[in-house]
Structures are given as C-alpha cells and as structure tokens.
Amino acid sequence: MPGIEEEVVQQAGRAEAGAGTGDMSPEEFRRFGYAVIDWIASYLEDPTRWRVTPATEPGAVRDALPPSPPDEPESMSDVLEDFERLIVPATTHWNHPRFFGYFPSTGSGPGILAEALAAALNVNAMLWRTAPAATELEQHTVDWLRQLLGLPTTFRGVITDTASVSTLYALAAAREANAELRVRQDGLPGRAEIPRLRIYASEEAHSSVEKAAVTLGLGQSGLRRIPTDERFRMDPEALAAAIREDRANGILPIAVVATIATTATTAVDPVPAIADVCEREGLWLHVDAAYGGAAAVLPEMRWIFEGCDRADSLVVNPHKWFFVPVDCSALFIRRPEVLRRAFSIVPDYLTTAEDDRATNLMDYGVSLGRRFRALKLWFTLRYFGASGIADRIREHLRLARLFASWVDEHPEFERIAPVDFTLILFRHRPPQLTASRNGAAAGSDDQAAVEAALAEHNARLLEQINATGEVFLSHTRASGRYALRLAIGNLRTTEQHLAYTWELVRRIAGAT
Numbered sequence: 001m002p003g004i005e006e007e008v009v010q011q012a013g014r015a016e017a018g019a020g021t022g023d024m025s026p027e028e029f030r031r032f033g034y035a036v037i038d039w040i041a042s043y044l045e046d047p048t049r050w051r052v053t054p055a056t057e058p059g060a061v062r063d064a065l066p067p068s069p070p071d072e073p074e075s076m077s078d079v080l081e082d083f084e085r086l087i088v089p090a091t092t093h094w095n096h097p098r099f100f101g102y103f104p105s106t107g108s109g110p111g112i113l114a115e116a117l118a119a120a121l122n123v124n125a126m127l128w129r130t131a132p133a134a135t136e137l138e139q140h141t142v143d144w145l146r147q148l149l150g151l152p153t154t155f156r157g158v159i160t161d162t163a164s165v166s167t168l169y170a171l172a173a174a175r176e177a178n179a180e181l182r183v184r185q186d187g188l189p190g191r192a193e194i195p196r197l198r199i200y201a202s203e204e205a206h207s208s209v210e211k212a213a214v215t216l217g218l219g220q221s222g223l224r225r226i227p228t229d230e231r232f233r234m235d236p237e238a239l240a241a242a243i244r245e246d247r248a249n250g251i252l253p254i255a256v257v258a259t260i261a262t263t264a265t266t267a268v269d270p271v272p273a274i275a276d277v278c279e280r281e282g283l284w285l286h287v288d289a290a291y292g293g294a295a296a297v298l299p300e301m302r303w304i305f306e307g308c309d310r311a312d313s314l315v316v317n318p319h320k321w322f323f324v325p326v327d328c329s330a331l332f333i334r335r336p337e338v339l340r341r342a343f344s345i346v347p348d349y350l351t352t353a354e355d356d357r358a359t360n361l362m363d364y365g366v367s368l369g370r371r372f373r374a375l376k377l378w379f380t381l382r383y384f385g386a387s388g389i390a391d392r393i394r395e396h397l398r399l400a401r402l403f404a405s406w407v408d409e410h411p412e413f414e415r416i417a418p419v420d421f422t423l424i425l426f427r428h429r430p431p432q433l434t435a436s437r438n439g440a441a442a443g444s445d446d447q448a449a450v451e452a453a454l455a456e457h458n459a460r461l462l463e464q465i466n467a468t469g470e471v472f473l474s475h476t477r478a479s480g481r482y483a484l485r486l487a488i489g490n491l492r493t494t495e496q497h498l499a500y501t502w503e504l505v506r507r508i509a510g511a512t
C-alpha cells in the first residue's frame with residue numbers, strides 16, 4: 001500500500017495494535033482510513049496495471065496464509081501489506097476495463113463510498129424501528145429505479161442481494177398465491193392430496209430458476225423448459241401446449257418465468273404473448289431482467305419491457321449494468337402482500353408500536369437481518385443522475401455495435417447471435433476449418449465434424465486469449481455452436497480497450 005509504511009509504521013507498532021478491549025482508536029482509524037482511500041483511488045485510476053485474471057492456482061492463496069488465526073494483535077499496516085501482497089494479485093479484477101466475461105459489474109466511486117458509510121452505520125434493516133432511514137431509503141430509491149425503468153406505479157420494490165434470491169422470492173410468492181394449497185402451513189412432503197407443482201421457463205433461462213424450484217421443494221422436474229425459436233426466445237405456443245399437457249396429467253402449473261436478455265445470448269422472450277398465456281391460465285408471471293433491464297432507462301430500449309406491466313414480479317440487478325457494487329438486486333412485485341404472506345413470521349420480541357404504520361423489511365424475505373444496500377443505490381443514482389446513467393448505457397450499446405461490426409467485417413470471424421444489448425457472441429472460422437462452406441452440399445456428418453473442430457479451435461483460442469491476462473472473455477454455446485462471449489458493461493471500458501482486445505484476439509488467432 002503506497003505510503004502506508006512510512007506514515008504509520010512507527011505509530012501503529014505491533015505493541016499497540018488491537019490492544020485493550022475496545023476498537024481501533026479514532027487517530028489510527030483516520031490514518032489508515034486515508035491510506036485505504038488513497039489505495040482505492042490509485043487502484044481505480046488504472047486497474048490495467050494488474051492482469052484481469054490472476055496467474056494463480058487453486059489452493060495457492062490458502063497455502064500462503066497461516067493455518068491458524070493470530071493469537072496476538074497484528075498491526076494494521078501488516079494486514080494491509082498482506083492485502084496487497086496476497087489478496088490483490090490473486091484477484092480477478094471485475095473493475096478492469098478489459099473484463100468482458102459473464103456480465104460485467106462496476107464498483108463505481110459513489111457506490112464504493114456508500115459501502116464504506118453503510119459499514120460505518122452498520123444498521124440492520126430488519127424492522128423500521130431498527131433502521132428507519134435505511135427502510136425508507138430502500139422503499140424510496142427502489143421506486144426511483146422503477147420510474148427510471150418506466151415500470152408501472154403498481155409495482156412495489158424490495159432490495160435483495162442477488163437476482164437468484166429475487167427470483168426465489170418471486171416464485172415463493174407464486175406458490176403462496178395458491179393459498180388453498182396451504183404450503184406455508186403444511187409444507188409439501190407426504191401430502192397425497194397435493195398435485196405436483198410446475199414452473200415454466202425457456203431452455204435459455206438462468207440456472208437460478210432451477211435452483212429456486214429445488215429450494216421450494218418442487219424439484220428439478222418441477223421446472224419445465226420450453227423450447228426457443230431461432231433467436232433463442234421462448235415459444236409461447238409451446239408454452240401453452242406444455243401447460244395443457246401438464247394439466248391433463250394432473251400437474252398444477254403455478255408460474256412462468258420470462259427472461260429479458262438471457263445469459264447465453266441476451267434473447268428477449270415475447271412477454272406480451274407469455275402474459276396472455278399466464279392470464280388465461282391464472283399463472284404468476286415473473287420476469288428475469290437481471291442484466292438487460294437496465295437498458296430500459298433509454299427511450300429507444302423501452303421496448304424490452306413491452307408487456308411487463310402485466311407481470312406479477314420482475315427482477316433487475318443494479319449491481320450488474322447500473323454501476324452499483326455487488327451486491328444489490330431489485331425485486332419489483334405487484335402484490336407485495338403475497339410475498340409478505342409467504343415469509344412473514346413475527347415473534348413477540350420483534351413486534352413494535354408502529355407495526356401498523358411502518359414497513360418492516362424482514363417480512364419480505366428469508367433473512368431477518370438486512371444490509372443497508374439502498375445507500376449505494378441512492379449515491380449512484382444521485383451522483384450520475386438519470387441522464388448520466390442513460391449516457392453511459394448508450395455508450396456501452398454503441399461500443400457493442402462497434403465490436404460487432406469489426407467481427408462482421410472480418411472474413412475469418414463470424415457472429416453467432418444478434419446484438420440487442422452489449423453481448424457479442426462470435427467465433428474464429430479459419431480457412432482450413434470451413435470445408436463445409438465451399439459449395440458442395442455437406443453431409444450432416446461433415447457438418448458435425450466441422451462444428452466439433454470449430455468448438456475445439458475456439459476453446460483453445462479462448463484459453464490463449466485469457467492466459468495473456470490482458471483481457472477476460474467467457475464462452476457459451478448457442479444452438480450447439482461454441483462461441484466466445486464478450487460482454488461490455490464496466491464504466492471504465494472505452495473504445496481503446498475494445499480496439500486493443502480485437503487486435504489481441506486477431507493476433508492470437510493468426511488472423512490479422
């Protein structure tokens with residue numbers, strides 16, 4: 001940590017570190033606080049000084065750590081030194097401007113500052129009484145987010161840690177909406193009178209939907225995967241047919257999960273048609289817009305939420321493409337009282353005088369204790385403003401289209417899916433592997449062999465690209481085709497970073 005050593009080593013010697021029975025002294029906190037903020041500022045100034053993904057092996061970090069906790073107090077400068085020596089070099093830098101894997105996330109300046117303050121206040125927002133400001137700021141900022149995304153006033157929001165938990169809560173509410181099943185009271189096991197319950201989502205839906213089915217006692221077979229069309233969107237007719245078939249077999253459908261911007265290819269399910277099916281069948285409609293929902297701040301991207309005013313719940317992650325540090329997910333729900341019914345259990349010691357006038361956030365989920373996540377959302381929304389966030393998201397969309405155009409213009413590369421958001425799926429198709437393209441109708445065996453060779457070639461290419469530590473891409477399969485996956489979404493990514501990456505990809509592929 002630059003500067004820390006000289007400034008503090010004498011004052012905060014081993015002898016006085018952690019001494020006594022209280023906390024760090026205000027003087028010491030101030031000194032190290034300044035040093036930590038200085039370190040963060042230079043870290044963010046140029047994260048490209050580090051490899052995006054570290055050159056480390058599983059177990060290496062643990063091997064470098066003492067096997068047991070320190071018996072005696074250690075000085076803060078030793079701890080910070082080890083942070084720099086052991087932790088930072090073994091970190092995958094999500095704040096690196098050439099982090100293009102999965103869906104990127106940004107620890108923005110305002111978000112980082114808010115996190116520090118939230119830790120300082122250390123409120124536990126279980127009851128309004130235990131955290132009046134955190135409770136009301138959460139209700140308020142999540143409503144700001146609703147307005148920014150153009151969602152209807154009928155939605156109420158709650159903040160959770162991740163989209164996986166938001167979706168779990170939404171589906172728990174969907175189960176509770178069938179109150180006659182008495183699942184809350186009597187559970188599911190051993191009840192012959194209860195039919196098998198089923199949730200529907202597309203083949204491309206996120207694994208969190210399946211985890212929710214497992215957690216809610218529906219099992220993996222409680223989720224039915226609906227086929228998609230050539231653009232990876234759920235086929236609403238196949239959905240309707242699956243529901244009909246299940247009902248005929250005595251299965252009880254309870255919910256449909258539509259996805260806006262799927263993880264593999266950013267496909268947008270046809271929510272209006274899916275909402276028709278849900279209304280006709282009386283099913284809960286949950287929309288997973290964890291990453292892509294952020295784009296709705298732009299008028300030209302509002303179309304993605306078409307039909308979502310008819311959804312029962314919808315999740316967007318401010319910690320993905322809204323520049324709020326991990327973790328922060330917003331669950332919007334039209335009937336919050338159903339979510340409350342699913343989870344609220346109030347022992348006597350948690351009752352308060354204002355229960356009839358105040359919201360107690362513990363009633364809307366599994367955990368009693370809750371972090372003050374709204375503070376970083378509030379800081380971020382205010383610091384950038386609606387127009388600042390829109391400008392940044394628009395720029396990311398521009399960068400994605402630009403990268404897609406480079407891929408399209410190159411004879412040896414091909415794109416695998418449309419670019420509606422900031423995800424580009426592409427692969428290298430070297431001349432020696434394009435046999436099936438040269439006129440003669442290739443048999444399906446040839447085709448399969450070419451696909452396998454292309455997959456192997458591109459997997460190797462990805463490994464070589466990421467091994468440089470200069471960039472980080474991930475991969476996926478779309479319609480059985482292996483694709484490199486480049487997603488844009490970090491605030492620090494510029495056109496130069498993309499140009500550098502494209503140059504590096506071409507060089508390693510031998511396709512300059």
Ligand SMILES: *Cc1c(COP(=O)(O)O)cnc(C)c1O
Nearest residue numbers: 162163164206208263288290291
């Ligand atoms: C990222 C993502 C998730 C999971 O998000 P977590 O917050 O990590 O749980 C779920 N669905 C979609 C569509 C996603 O993009």
